[in-house]
Amino acid sequence: MSHTGGEFEAFEGLAHEIAEISGCRYVDPRTRTDRIENETNHWTTQMGCLVEAYLDYCHHDLGDGMPNCNGIPAVSPSDDTECTLIYHGYIGCAPVYPTVAISLRTLAAYHQTHHVCPSFGFQAQCKALCFLHSVSALPYLTAQLSSAFDVYLEILHCVDQRLHTALKCDTPNWRLLNSCPACFYKLEDEPNLEFGWLISIDGNNSLKRWDSTTYGTNVRLNSRKARCRYHNLARH
Numbered sequence: 001m002s003h004t005g006g007e008f009e010a011f012e013g014l015a016h017e018i019a020e021i022s023g024c025r026y027v028d029p030r031t032r033t034d035r036i037e038n039e040t041n042h043w044t045t046q047m048g049c050l051v052e053a054y055l056d057y058c059h060h061d062l063g064d065g066m067p068n069c070n071g072i073p074a075v076s077p078s079d080d081t082e083c084t085l086i087y088h089g090y091i092g093c094a095p096v097y098p099t100v101a102i103s104l105r106t107l108a109a110y111h112q113t114h115h116v117c118p119s120f121g122f123q124a125q126c127k128a129l130c131f132l133h134s135v136s137a138l139p140y141l142t143a144q145l146s147s148a149f150d151v152y153l154e155i156l157h158c159v160d161q162r163l164h165t166a167l168k169c170d171t172p173n174w175r176l177l178n179s180c181p182a183c184f185y186k187l188e189d190e191p192n193l194e195f196g197w198l199i200s201i202d203g204n205n206s207l208k209r210w211d212s213t214t215y216g217t218n219v220r221l222n223s224r225k226a227r228c229r230y231h232n233l234a235r236h
Contacts, residue, residue, distance in 0.1 A: 036222045040223065040224060043095045049080055050082060050155055054155050091148045093144035093145075102144075102145060122142050122145050122146050
């Protein structure tokens with residue numbers, strides 16, 4: 001169903017007419033425009049618990065990516081489902097009522113594979129897992145892997161933040177003050193170079209194609225922002 005072609009408005013009017021005829025007054029007003037934002041908000045409220053569970057998982061890791069269940073504390077029925085899954089080495093693909101979970105060692109393996117081969121995307125990883133388990137590679141499985149991997153990266157980021165805070169490396173200009181000595185430090189009486197820095201900047205033309213307005217689709221709410229310690233983003 002397309003908003004652009006007017007199909008949504010026609011269907012909405014038909015739904016109201018059917019509701020009038022059948023006597024049912026309730027029409028679901030929800031849309032998918034804020035689906036990503038709602039999912040992000042649900043994950044954010046659980047992130048503190050997820051990080052604690054992940055650190056406990058790493059502490060009880062037997063070396064093969066699976067925790068020692070004898071050392072895991074008993075989990076009461078009132079505890080969050082996602083935290084319980086991470087205690088046992090898994091991340092659910094949904095923040096609320098997950099039905100599918102992916103092991104942390106699978107996500108860690110893909111994380112390192114993507115480091116050495118950035119072109120190896122979710123589709124290829126998902127198809128490889130499907131072939132290993134003899135199941136059909138359906139599109140929704142790629143979306144589930146992507147969702148779990150996003151949460152895994154956010155957990156790693158929170159762990160890094162705690163580590164940087166403990167080491168006093170969390171100031172906004174720490175990376176600039178501790179840059180590469182061979183590249184930026186100057187010695188006394190060092191002759192000036194003709195060019196102090198050589199900088200290359202990508203125009204990011206390929207990424208611009210991801211703009212939803214390029215394809216005439218509706219913009220979905222997404223408050224997530226890229227983070228990098230190598231850039232001190234100005235606040236306006």
